[in-house]
Amino acid sequence: MGNDMVSKGPAAKGRVTIREVAERAGVSVATASRALSGNHPVPAATRARVLRAARDLDYVANAHARALVGGGRKMAAVVVRQVTSPFYAQVAEGVEAEAADRGWLCVVGATGGDPQREMDFVRLMREEGARLVILVGGVVEDDAYRSRVTHYAQALDASGARLVLCGRPTPDPDVPALVVEFDNEAGARAITGHLLSAGHRRIVFLGGLPGNTALDARVAGYRAALAEHGVPLAGARVVDCGLGRANGLRAMGELLKDTREFTAVVAGDDMVAAGALRAIADAGLRVPEDVSVVGYNDIPLAEDFNPPLTTVRTPAEELGRAAVRIALRDPEHAAGSHHLLGTHIVVRRSVAAPPRSD
Amino acid sequence: MGNDMVSKGPAAKGRVTIREVAERAGVSVATASRALSGNHPVPAATRARVLRAARDLDYVANAHARALVGGGRKMAAVVVRQVTSPFYAQVAEGVEAEAADRGWLCVVGATGGDPQREMDFVRLMREEGARLVILVGGVVEDDAYRSRVTHYAQALDASGARLVLCGRPTPDPDVPALVVEFDNEAGARAITGHLLSAGHRRIVFLGGLPGNTALDARVAGYRAALAEHGVPLAGARVVDCGLGRANGLRAMGELLKDTREFTAVVAGDDMVAAGALRAIADAGLRVPEDVSVVGYNDIPLAEDFNPPLTTVRTPAEELGRAAVRIALRDPEHAAGSHHLLGTHIVVRRSVAAPPRSD
DNA sequence: CCGAGTCGTGAAACCGTTTTAACTTCCCCT
DNA sequence: AGGGGAAGTTAAAACGGTTTCACGACTCGG
Known part of the structure; x- marks a missing residue:
C-alpha cells in the first residue's frame, strides 16, 4: 500500500508529455500525435477525445523532440550590430514581420560590431538548426572577413540552410550566399x-x-x-x-x-x-x-x-522583408544572386542655397 | 565491389553527427561526447584526437538533441510591441546584453499590440523550452488580460520557467510572476x-x-x-x-x-x-x-x-538587464516580488516660463 | 602475488516526438 | 464462404545527443 505514488502520473515538475495526453484519452501515443498534428486522418470522435485531453492538461509539444525527428522548426535569425540603432531595428522588424507572416520563428542577435560575437552567434544558429541566417550591415572587407563569411556560407549550405548578406559584399561569386542591398x-x-x-x-x-x-x-x-x-x-x-x-x-x-x-x-x-x-x-x-x-x-x-x-x-523594413522573401523563394536561384533595392531622396528643410557671401 | 558506397560516410546533405566525429577519431560516441563537452575527464591524447576530428569535420552539436536529454539550452525571450520603438528597442537590448553576458540565447518577439500574437508567442516559447519570458510594456488591464497572464505564469512555472512583467501589473500577488517597472x-x-x-x-x-x-x-x-x-x-x-x-x-x-x-x-x-x-x-x-x-x-x-x-x-536598457538579473537571482525569492526602478528628469530646452501675457 | 582501487572506455538506456510497418477488425464483393 | 481492401489503431524504430552502468586494464600497497 502507498506505492501508488510510483504510478506514472503527471510529473510533479516538468512538462506534460504526449504520453500523458494519450493515456488520458485512452489511445496510443501514435494516435495522439496524429490527432494533434492533423498529419494523418483520425476519426472525429477519437480526435475530439485527444484534443480534449490535451486542452485539459494544457499540453504543448516539445519543440526539440519534434525538431529532432521532423525537419525542425522553421527558424530565421537576423544578426545586427545593435538593436537600438533605428536603421537596424527597422531591418530586424522587417525580417520579423515577414518571418511571422510565414509562421517562422525569428531570433535576433546583436554583435556590438565584434566579429567574435558574430561568429559565436552564427555557430549558435547552426546548433539550433536555423534555416535562414541574415547578416545585416556594412563591414570593413578584409581577409579575415572574407574567410569568415565563406565559412558561414559553406557550413550553412552544407546543412541546407541559407545565408543572406544585407548590405555587405559577397567575397566570391561561387560562395553560396545571397546579397540584398541598397544602391x-x-x-x-x-x-x-x-x-x-x-x-x-x-x-x-x-x-x-x-x-x-x-x-x-x-x-x-x-x-x-x-x-x-x-x-x-x-x-x-x-x-x-x-x-x-x-x-x-x-x-x-x-x-x-x-x-x-x-x-x-x-x-x-x-x-x-x-x-x-x-x-x-x-x-x-x-x-x-x-x-x-x-x-x-x-x-x-x-x-x-x-x-x-x-x-x-x-x-529598411522592406530590406528585411526582401531578404527573407528572396531567400525562401526558389532554392536553385539562390547562390550568388545579387539584389539591389532602390532609394529616393526626401526633401525637408535642411537644405537651402549657399549664403550669398559665397 | 562497388558496395562501399553503402558504408556510413558523411551524409551528402545534412549535418555532421557526433557519430562521424567518433568514427574519425577512432573512439565511441560516448567518449567523443565526453571529450567535446568536457563533462567527464578524458585523457589529453584522446581529447586532442576527438577535438581535431570535430574541427576537421566542422562539427556543431545538434542543440535539439542536446536539449532533449540535458536541461535544454538556456534561452530567454523578450516580447515587445514593436522593435522599432526606441524605448522597447532599448529594453530588448538590455535583455539581450544581460542574457549574452551569461551565455544565454535571447529571442525577441514583436506582437504589434495584438493579444493573440502575444499568446501565440508565449506558447511558442513554451514549446521551445524558454526558461525565462519577459513581457514588456503597459497594457489595458481588463479581465481578458488578467486571465491571460495568470495562465502564462502558471504554465511557465509548472515547467520551471520564470515570467517577468516589465511595466505591466501582476493580476494577483500569488501568481508566480515577477514585476519590474519604473515609478x-x-x-x-x-x-x-x-x-x-x-x-x-x-x-x-x-x-x-x-x-x-x-x-x-x-x-x-x-x-x-x-x-x-x-x-x-x-x-x-x-x-x-x-x-x-x-x-x-x-x-x-x-x-x-x-x-x-x-x-x-x-x-x-x-x-x-x-x-x-x-x-x-x-x-x-x-x-x-x-x-x-x-x-x-x-x-x-x-x-x-x-x-x-x-x-x-x-x-530602459537597465530595465531589461534588471529583468533578467532579478529573475535569475534566487529561485525562491521570485514569486510575486515587485521591483521599482528610479527615474530622474533631464533638463534641456523645451521649457521656459509661460508667456508674459498670461 | 593478490586484492583493492583507479582509470579509460564502450554498450545501452534515455529524452519526447514523428513515422513506418504491421496488425486487427469489419465490410463488401464474387 | 472466403478473399481483398479499407479503416483504425498500435508497437517499434528512428532522430542525435548525454549519462549511467559495467567491464577490462593498470597501478599500488601489503
Missing part, C-alpha cells in the same frame, strides 16, 4: 546632386569609413555627383570619422574650428547628421541658412530634427 | 513639478490611455503634482489620445484649433512629444517661448528634437 552609390549621387542643384559647390562628406563597403559606395556616389557637375576633384573633401551621432558631433565640431571652407555637408547616415546638426547649432550657425546638411537612411525621427532633415530614404 | 507616478510628478516651478499653471497632459496602467500612473503623478502646488483639480486636463507620434501630432493639432487655454504640455512619452512639437511648429508657435513641452522616457534622439526635449529619463 548606395546611386543614393549618395542623388542627394549630392540635390545640394549641387541648390548651388553648393564646396561640399564635405562627413562619416567615411575606409574599407566599409557601404560607406565607400556612398563616398563614390558623392564623388561621381561632383564630377558630373564639373566640380574639380580637388573640391571633394571626405572626413573619415565613422558612423554614429557621437562621431558626427565631434568631427563636425573640429571642422568648424578651421576656417570654414564648405557650405554643405553630406552625412554618412542620419545619426551622423544628428551630431553634425548639434555641432553646427553649438557653433552659433544656422541650418540651412549658413550650412546645408543632408543625411542617409531617413530614420523615423529624421523629420523631428532641427531642422527636419533632407535625406535619402532607404526602405 | 511612473513619481516620474510624472517630478516633471510636472518642473513645469509648475517654472511658473506654469495651465498644463495639459497629452497621451492618456485609460486602463493602461503605465499611462494611468503618469496621469496620477501629473494630478498629484498639480494638487501639491495648489492648482485646483479643475485645472487638470487630460487628452486621451494614446501613444505614438501620429496621435500626438493629431491631438495637439486639434487642441491648438480651440482657444488656447494652456501654457505647457506633459506628453505621455517622447514620441507623443515629437508629434506635439511638430504640431505646435506647424501652428506658427514657438517652443518654449509660447508653449513648453516635456516628454517621457528620454529616447536617444530626444536631444535632437526642436528644441531639445526636457523629459524623464527612464533607464
